Amino acid sequence: MGGEATRSFPSHIGATALFGEQPAATPPCRDGPSRIPLAQHDCPTALRAETGTTDDNIAAEDSGPLDGLNDPDAHHAPTAVEKEAVTMTSAANSSELAVFAPGREFTATANAGPELQAAADEDRLAFWAKQAERLHWHAPFSEVLDWSDAPVAKWFVNGRLNVAYNCVDRHVLAGNGDRVAIHFEGEPGDTRDLTYHDLLAEVSKAANTFTGLGLVAGDRVAIYMPMIPQAIVTMLACARLGLTHSVVFAGFSAAALRSRIDDAEAKLVVTVDGQWRRGQAAPLKPAVDEALAGAAGDPTDAGAASVTHVLVVKRTGIDVDTTEGRDLWWHETVEKASDTHQAQPFDSEHPLFILYTSGTTGKPKGIIHTSGGYLTQASYTHHNVFDHKAGQDVYWCTADIGWVTGHSYIVYGPLSNGVTQVVYEGTPNSPDEHRHFQIIEKYGVSIYYTAPTLVRTFMKWGRDIPDAHDLSSIRLLGSVGEPINPEAWKWFREVIGGNTAPIVDTWWQTETGAIMISPLPGITATKPGSAMAPLPGISAKIVDDDANELGAGGSGYLVLDKPWPAMLRGIWGDMDRYRETYWSRYPEQGWYFAGDGAKYDEDGALWVLGRVDDVMNVSGHRISTSEVESALVGHHGVAEAAVVGAADETTGQGIVAFVILREGTPNTGDTLIAELKAEVSREISPIAKPRQITIVPELPKTRSGKIMRRLLKDIAEGRDLGDTSTLVDPKVFDTIHGK
Template identity: 75%
Template sequence: MTETTADPRGSYPPAAAFAATANAGQELYDQAAADRDAFWAEQAGRLDWQQPFERVLDWSAAPVAQWFVGGRLNVAYNCVDRHVLAGHGDQVAIHWEGEPGDSRAITYRELLAEVSRAANYLTELGLVAGDRVAIYMPMIPEAIVAMLACARLGLPHSVVFAGFSPTALRQRVDDARARLVITADGQWRRGKSAPLKEAVDEALYAHGGTPSSVEHVLVVRRTGIEVPWTEGRDLWWHETVTPASPEHQAEPFEAEHPLFILYTSGTTGKPKGILHTTGGYLTQTSYTHHAVFDHKPGRDVYWCTADIGWITGHSYIVYGPLANRTTQVVYEGTPNFPDEHRHWQIIEKYGVTIYYTAPTLVRTFMKWGRAIPTAHDLSSIRLLGSVGEPINPEAWRWYREVIGANRTPVVDTWWQTETGAIMISPLPGVTTTKPGAAMTPLPGISARVVDEMGEPVSHGETEANGYLVIDQPWPSMLRGIWGDMERYRATYWERFAEQGWYFAGDGAKLDTDGDLWVLGRVDDVMNVSGHRISTAEVESALVAHPSVAEAAVVGAEDPTTGQGIVAFVILTTEATDTGSALIEELKTGVAKEISPIARPREIHVVPELPKTRSGKIMRRLLRDTAEGRQLGDTSTLVDPSVFEAIRASKEAG
């Protein structure tokens, strides 16, 4: 590939050699603009349908869409079986790299056998289509097998990130009414085994010892640590799934059959169970993986560094890549074990050609220094991707120059748990990219940047920041919040109900060229290392401590994690310890209650919080304080002088 340099404005046109063989060209935009339904019907044709669909889209019950009406298909069949039947059974599907250094190469034929075994055993347990299964696992092959087995049987899965606490797990298990939990004895983290089965037991028998809906716990032996055991309920994977038959006939399901529930933070303390269905979701994940990453089956080695506990792992480790017959790397551990060279060693070992990671990790690599990646041969890489949050221009340039040798395209992708798949991104063979810009909606996607009244914002005016809305339904869109359709309507559709637009809380602006820049959250959800955490969840965990009377939490800019959690707490009159020991105790408590990801960066003890006359805490002003900015409008506060006391407390801390 020839080197591509920036033009005088700091943008990067695609290299001619890359564009000449790119999967997606300008014609895709033209096709989608000419006939949107026909465009999506063509993308759906990338899949095998056991029964063809009769209608592309039914939007008559908006805001709940039905895509590919009348069609029937099986997700696991599309991800595994059809590749084996087409003669690609010996192609490696997964190069799995364990943190301690163990590894496995799993072909599509072997993956099919493993998924079939798991499907047969789940059927033996009495699970039927529609039953829910919770998956609480590290990044091991059995986690992917479990997801595909559930998809094969029409069992909506709820994958819970293995870093979440027992309380968070229980909340999600109860909400989904899961009949089965699939987990592991433990997971490797920086050379040490951390228990998982123990956390499952704590979750299932929390709340005064009342068992949840779970009938069985299926356990993979990963670390070999001792685990608590309940006879009759707990089952070893190697004693049940491994001996099962490797033959299984996949049955098709309706395009709108529920595929998975994935919980994400909301502006209240209760997580939202985002529901995704089958045909539309798989169509858009397959299409976007093919077009955005320019993936060539049988030639590329793809690596998405996400965890299956997040939507990126669902869409761009499991479903999109496997539907496209990808050979991919799946890594169990952290990027700095045993040292900071680990990712680059993996890229060298497997000849990774497409690398998709988060801005947080890019900034971490920057902090570690360019000497580490430049000590390795990264010449196999031909495309880089970014996901999880807006990437700052400095990190974008470093990523391209140091990791991509100043020649690879960078696709900075905007999407959400709710959208299911990439919505806004450059096409690497078409788009002249700008560091930090999301650029334009993909072909088939329609988005706008509008003001509070729904009017278009002006191009290029820095003060004309607006709201990012999606004004047309898309195939991989969420179909609701599990068990709470009113919350679904209120959360995503109420703000622009008159126009019928989707809004999920991100701000954006348009530059003078009309290209789109995502500015991050405008609601009370923080984005820490690409993980969404609600202010309400953290505040609830803080107030649970007997010394805390009230708490307010904001996400403040952080050079590494994007946002860091900053908390302001008012102590009770009974609080005796007000010093560093209490602060540490509060931080640890939040990490235990929610996840280590949610551990506050700073906690400040203050005498009062800034409130409006209606009693609402003005987090916008607290964010100004946390980031050291001049305060915005304080006219609506009951007592504007409260900030003098907050500043004094912050400086003292």
């Protein structure tokens, strides 16, 4: 495995004013703090590459251990931000922090070199024009960016392309039709390999069927399906025809589906009879029937009037009701259609998809993404962040297509790059906890992109499970969905990555469309738990309430100060809400407000500290929930932790923690709780010591894997829980209340 190149840095823990007195923006080298982590930088304070093994790091998007990754915006819409001076400690809570430099062998063959950043620094728009050359344009663009109607961007103006052609046809025409595009692994054990030639035939059949149903470019299609090939085929068929798809996670309720169908005015719904979950066939078509029907007892609700057809894939064979004239079987229509179809180009700004985010309350928030800019950045980031090499790598992103990670890093980014990838239908523990590692071993997965939630679940299960399998094919790891705590980062690298695989920590959101902040494997020296730096071509700042940019050591708000190709173009049907939600915080500067807190450490590495509203106020001090969680998980006996701030008469808020122990760790009651409190006090500050710690067997999670901290806060403050229907297991509260 070779020697490990590290440097030790003094702890940068300790109280730093998040929005109060801050270090001025005096970057230690010419490109500013965000550029320091490039190992080849000639700046004296840079983290320089040293001989040894590779490593990188992880941080931001969403994902659940049992139902795939969720969206990088497992974050809600930004809430109001308090303005008082506050205190936050560093996300790196260790007295010394190892830095993992790129290995020489990896660097020698890496897709991304230092010239990438140099080109972006020299001329950002020329840089993005160059990245757009990764795609096939049926008509060239006349202008890279039109920002005259800010905050609504137009990228690659007047350019015309077909997204599906770029993801499928051109690979066949280039002679790669026999390359496997998708290794499908069904939960029951059924498998299917689709080559690019197969995929082109399937997408063409679906496109011909959709045209036969009367759909035309601009119409919307709702997709309510599990992780099966037909779901990807449907997305690509929509892209081929200029139909705008709206994928709804198959774990969502009929009511959630209905609200999204109504908001987008979808004409077609594509679904399945049922889906496999832990060995059982779970009905899905009945939820569609319920969503489309009028509300019982409500004469004003005549049902989803926009929908004319429902197309059903027979996945499980369970009996389902059909509505004459509306419902059609996939095998009786799509599979019998012609497999020849000519793709037509669409404008670069043609809407590709609408994806609904988990907002606060009220009407669902449909994020609009368009074609040329989105595909350019998805392709660029997949190629460079994951160091993907077509025809050599086997890639696996464990996300669900119901989230933006599935859109950008299962469908559009990877397929545009000619990927060979694994698509797995089921859960990581069906039929047992070995399933993911069996799949990695079976297909020789070399790039594995997952979420911290799943990594922590693997830690809880114990390393003897992955150790039972040959994981030597893995050469790069990625993390998405939330900041990853350093302990999980190091476990991920050591146990899954064989102590050699770089880790790319990716911060981005549903709204950004593609990865924004991440190490580049081969050139970035990384710190466990830090997202490190914005990618070449991306511009981000950390600022205070008054829009002052903060330098090394400063903590504040993360903003994006220049437009980027994959950025959202609005909220479907509500552009006022778009402007208010994302652009009103710094209107004079024209900055996109991400809603996350962040800081640069003393070496210029960027740390995402979590949502601004995930910050607790304890006796006038601001403490990040993620930092306390990291300190708790740093204890050898803790697998996972969730922290909330609960009302406290004395301190304003008290810190309340819920902790899951690792397998084999005895619950010694008060003794263990005292240990955990001492751990937090030692790693962060006595102020951060939890008022209460409860050992629990499980945490309440949504079907996307997001911990429902709001409900934990309700428990901590003694309130009724209200609606728990979105949870994987609402009964989890019985076990928590029993503690």
